[in-house]
Amino acid sequence: MARIVVVGSINMDLVTTVGRRPEAGETVSGDRFALVPGGKGSNQAIAARRAGAEVELVGAVGADVFAEALRRVLRDAGVGDSGLRAVEGPSGIASIVVDGGGENTIIVVAGANGRMTELSAADLDAIAGADVLMCQLEIPVLTVLAAARHARANGTVVLLNPSPVQELPDEVWAEVDVAVVNEGEAARLAGVLTAVPHVVTTLGAAGASYRGPGGLALAHPGVRVQVVDTTGAGDAFTGALAAHWHEGPATALAWACTAGALTTTKLGASASIPESAEIERLLAETEVR
Numbered sequence: 001m002a003r004i005v006v007v008g009s010i011n012m013d014l015v016t017t018v019g020r021r022p023e024a025g026e027t028v029s030g031d032r033f034a035l036v037p038g039g040k041g042s043n044q045a046i047a048a049r050r051a052g053a054e055v056e057l058v059g060a061v062g063a064d065v066f067a068e069a070l071r072r073v074l075r076d077a078g079v080g081d082s083g084l085r086a087v088e089g090p091s092g093i094a095s096i097v098v099d100g101g102g103e104n105t106i107i108v109v110a111g112a113n114g115r116m117t118e119l120s121a122a123d124l125d126a127i128a129g130a131d132v133l134m135c136q137l138e139i140p141v142l143t144v145l146a147a148a149r150h151a152r153a154n155g156t157v158v159l160l161n162p163s164p165v166q167e168l169p170d171e172v173w174a175e176v177d178v179a180v181v182n183e184g185e186a187a188r189l190a191g192v193l194t195a196v197p198h199v200v201t202t203l204g205a206a207g208a209s210y211r212g213p214g215g216l217a218l219a220h221p222g223v224r225v226q227v228v229d230t231t232g233a234g235d236a237f238t239g240a241l242a243a244h245w246h247e248g249p250a251t252a253l254a255w256a257c258t259a260g261a262l263t264t265t266k267l268g269a270s271a272s273i274p275e276s277a278e279i280e281r282l283l284a285e286t287e288v289r
């Protein structure tokens with residue numbers, strides 16, 4: 001079983017579903033509203049746990065009504081939360097609109113995630129003892145850099161999902177072993193990704209591709225499902241990939257594509273991330289066909 005430490009965000013997602021998004025200045029009636037724990041760090045931690053890894057999240061919640069629910073979702077999923085600190089002010093939130101086609105738009109307000117500026121001695125020990133460190137870009141870049149440096153120095157694989165995409169100092173890229181990007185991120189980061197040893201690119205309904213050392217290239221086709229909400233699909237993909245990375249890129253891609261596809265079949269990020277039995281069942285069916 002892989003041991004994974006996620007240094008990343010945790011948000012409360014305020015999710016509204018609507019047939020059609022409003023134009024600027026227009027008011028429309030929505031269909032449903034739900035509060036669903038999310039955040040790329042937390043979603044990826046839960047996804048890795050459900051895909052079979054032992055996982056700990058290092059992150060921050062605020063001092064508000066959302067903090068307890070955010071902590072509980074990790075505990076219920078079996079993700080270690082001893083690295084989750086409480087800081088002053090609000091927790092991170094994401095305002096998410098899901099349209100009739102299952103596509104989303106997301107506005108994130110960092111809150112406590114923006115104050116995740118220090119790593120404790122216990123956090124550093126956890127990173128050093130893990131097989132994989134998994135990070136995203138919803139916490140300060142300097143914290144990601146400190147975690148990645150420490151991981152590299154201790155032989156822990158550094159997996160970065162550079163989302164929301166932004167320019168990063170070269171020092172960060174120098175520490176990355178595996179980058180997981182979508183097509184937009186791949187285009188925007190094309191220059192820097194050439195120096196990353198392993199690059200996995202998600203292709204939406206078309207599956208994913210992998211480029212590794214020595215020109216090794218692989219692809220996994222899309223897994224056909226009925227799409228309800230694409231929120232968190234990339235996170236489920238990344239978490240499952242990390243959980244199975246030690247089995248090689250072909251197996252990891254298959255788990256990742258299947259977990260990502262299953263996540264789109266329900267509303268809400270953390271609520272829709274599949275358990276490993278569900279992933280294994282669909283994997284087996286896909287192989288038989």
Ligand code: RIB
Pocket residue numbers: 011012013037038039040043093094106108138231232233234235269270
């Ligand atoms: O990737 C989906 C996540 O992005 C949501 O859960 C939201 O919190 C934002 O971080």
